[in-house]
Amino acid sequence: MPLSDHAGHASCGIGWRHPHYAELLESLPDLDFIEVHSENFFGDGGATLAVLGQAREHYPVSLHGVGLGLGSACGIDAWHLDQLARLVERIEPVRVSDHACFARGMAAGRELHAADLLPIAFNNATLNVMCANVQRVQDRLKRPLLVENLSAYLHFNSSDRDEATFLRELVERTGCSLLVDVNNIYVNALNARLAGSAADPLAACLQWLDQLPPGCVGELHLAGHCDGGDIVIDDHGSRVCTEVWQIYRHAQQRFGGVPALVEWDTDIPPLAVLLEEAACARNITAHIPQTVIA
Template sequence: MPAHTSNDADAPEVGIGWRAPHQRALLEQKPALDFIEVHAENFFAPHPSARAPLLKARESHDLSLHGVGLSLGSAGGIDPWHLERLAELVAETGPRFVSEHASFARGTWQSRTVHAADLLPLPFTREALDVLCANVQRVQERLRRPIAVENLSAYLCWPEADFDEAGFLTELSRRSGCHLLVDVNNLVVNALNDQRAGRIDAPLPAVRRWLDAIPPDRVSELHLAGHHDRGDLVIDDHGSRVPGLVWQAYRHAVARFGPVPTLIEWDTDIPALEVLLDEAATARRLGREASRASAVERIA
């Protein structure tokens, strides 16, 4: 496995998402990143040429496989074909991280299995938690390793709830043994939309309360991204630099969880690779500062 680039114990390891326009530069320049993340489904094709660039990248960087199609919250269970393709990819590439979302995208409609083109939120009920735990455990048993499960940006909520989101995910982690991937941008997007709907007074305190409700030992990774403010609604589009409010929330997350590995996501309006590397450097710097400040407070 490649050596990590973060030699400072107070600084988080930082990675970026692999996107097609940057493939050649990543392979040739081998920038100072600790890991790169890919969407697992993009590499399900079994032909060797489809995975060759990924295997080449593994020579210089750790890999993270981030799924978007397992539908962990589906009451109909996990799609066996999808799980087998993921298991094959994990076995061949030996990723450092494997992650998915606390969502569903697969269900039954008029006696047929249908797939949504989105990550749909779950009701935070005991019944939904039972389904999610069972599916996560099945995936982990097949992969023979724990996975990390990510919180969503959601534009609707179910009226039924036995938990708040942080409590729901904490119980999922406790029961299934999975890790949690905390997407800080998703928290900010939800809080901004809650503020505009009149459900909260200010976004940053709400995000901090959410982070403080999660046990630090369950968090294995953080995600950062940009979002689009339409005025009436904030959209999690991953199409711009990380905004200031997300950086503020990130500092609190590092103070809470420690300098856990951090990913810069950018999926639309892809910029030059140098822009992502600059964002990664900012994450490392701010993470180091937050980690050291937290250590000083604990000593004091």
């Protein structure tokens, strides 16, 4: 994965959302890459795709999908994969990613899409489904896919291993990489505490990261979350909290200075706020010894 030309830190970008399309193209802030949701740019043409093409002239682009449903037992939607393959060919992104979730299934004889990132069970049956679907996507795109860990609000009794072990096995079997969302790890740990877990959330997150071999992570995500009292929600609507910055530092030390992205999807602030968060991520890696991130 490419590192930035900025000496002493891993490459850092922001999620590029519609309110900032024009301002980013006008100001061209100092970013190493931008990331967009793939599905927003499906289609053969139009203004939206033209805007992405303009951005691609100035920045590497990472395509982050939310609709493949890699854990769906009914497989990958052929139309969706066709559209993604065409977008990849047009944009030549630095990375392509989606989530370790399911989204599609059969109901009353019809195939339905939930339009959400639904959690999966961590067992052999689900692993076989995920491996088949990830491999199909990789074969079509002719490149490794990055798979992101999920913030989940329920767990399956049929799970027989933890999430990190499941994802490590997915990497070993398919050759894919992981997109590790450190905020998702922390949200899950906070909700586990609310459900009665005695584990310290921060310590649990560091242990989660330590279960993954360094070479399997290709990108990190940073975001904010909100506390609803009886549940913590991964809403991507605020600044990164202190604990998530601590987890991020540990991740960069362990995984060797991989590209990092700041996400903000609700209550989107001025572009300057996202750039401040990206600068924080850059500053953290600048203070990690060069031998770690080089």
